[in-house]
Amino acid sequence: MKLKSNIGYWIEKRGYKKTWVAKQIEVSNVVLSRWINDVSMPSVIKLFELAELLECEPGDLYTKK
Secondary structure: OOEEEOHHHHHHHHOOOHHHHHHHOOOOHHHHHHHHOOOOOOOHHHHHHHHHHOOOOHHHHEEEO
């Protein structure tokens, strides 16, 4: 199954800067960018941390392609 990242959408929706988000969940800007651009995916733990930070459900961060 292919998944499409909605992480960038949620960061924008909350009005956060990507660098701030990356720092909050303790990943590099490059790693966050790779998640946003579907190059790689976060671990389950990071997915939940990101969802909590962005005030959404973990399932909101990805959709089926």
